[in-house]
Amino acid sequence: MKAHLSRRYLFSASHRLHSEAMSEEENQLTYGKCNNPYGHGHNYTVEVTVSGPVDKATGMVCNLPDLDRFIEREVLARYGHENLNTIKEFITEVPTTENLCIQIYEIVQRGFHHAHLERVRLEETMMNSFEYAGKSEPLR
Amino acid sequence: MVYLTRKAEFSASHYYHNPDFSPEENRRIFGKCNNPNGHGHNYTLEVTVKGEVDPRSGFVVDLKQLKEVMHREVLDAMDHRFLNKEVPEFAHQIPTTENIAIAIWQRLAAKLDRAKLYRVRVYETPDLFVDFYGEA
Numbered sequence: 001m002k003a004h005l006s007r008r009y010l011f012s013a014s015h016r017l018h019s020e021a022m023s024e025e026e027n028q029l030t031y032g033k034c035n036n037p038y039g040h041g042h043n044y045t046v047e048v049t050v051s052g053p054v055d056k057a058t059g060m061v062c063n064l065p066d067l068d069r070f071i072e073r074e075v076l077a078r079y080g081h082e083n084l085n086t087i088k089e090f091i092t093e094v095p096t097t098e099n100l101c102i103q104i105y106e107i108v109q110r111g112f113h114h115a116h117l118e119r120v121r122l123e124e125t126m127m128n129s130f131e132y133a134g135k136s137e138p139l140r
Numbered sequence: 141m142v143y144l145t146r147k148a149e150f151s152a153s154h155y156y157h158n159p160d161f162s163p164e165e166n167r168r169i170f171g172k173c174n175n176p177n178g179h180g181h182n183y184t185l186e187v188t189v190k191g192e193v194d195p196r197s198g199f200v201v202d203l204k205q206l207k208e209v210m211h212r213e214v215l216d217a218m219d220h221r222f223l224n225k226e227v228p229e230f231a232h233q234i235p236t237t238e239n240i241a242i243a244i245w246q247r248l249a250a251k252l253d254r255a256k257l258y259r260v261r262v263y264e265t266p267d268l269f270v271d272f273y274g275e276a
Contacts, residue, residue, distance in 0.1 A: 001275070003272045004270065004273075005268075006271070054242065057160065057161070059235070059236035059238055059239045060238060061270075063169065
């Protein structure tokens, strides 16, 4: 039997949305207050969904401490209490929540092998969230 | 096609233990969930059914009937129970959230006549949930 398991994690970070490809006016127009020069912060919630057969002996898709340790080491330690614009992947790319969601998906996809990654959902505030399930995967 | 979701809550206790594992293995794999006297959660259940909207009633499913089936098949059996000891599915199967979702699916699927069961989601805590879509 195949089941999907989802786990939610919290981290806080700051960012500023500003594209070098645009003029000052265009940046203002596009990003509004997210373009304010000194940045601002959010409490992000990242929801990771993995899937796989439920192991007969353990009753589990994957052992949660394995997932927790991986996410804490590779995602929360990387982005938590940081200014996202100073992190390597966002030197050249705008740290929108869309791009951050894709980065987190890629990190988990590359490094976590105890279960199949279905999707990453990232909430920037209670009112907005973004989901990414890989290049060609439809969202479920 | 329209999807309709109904929520319910139940509280239950459980513990994780596989008699085929040694005591050390049980502790290593299941951690504090292996404590033999059990521990409890407030579970939230979300049942999603799908179907066409009936042109006469405007319903995908009769919500009263869905609620009644969820209560009879799931809540009456699991709410305020020790899952390992009181729910037959878990006499020989570990009551992980994965297995609870599967057991709930199996209890509901046969009892819903008009609408088709699409997903069973079980939250063990607000930060941990399992989806089961009836996949083999």
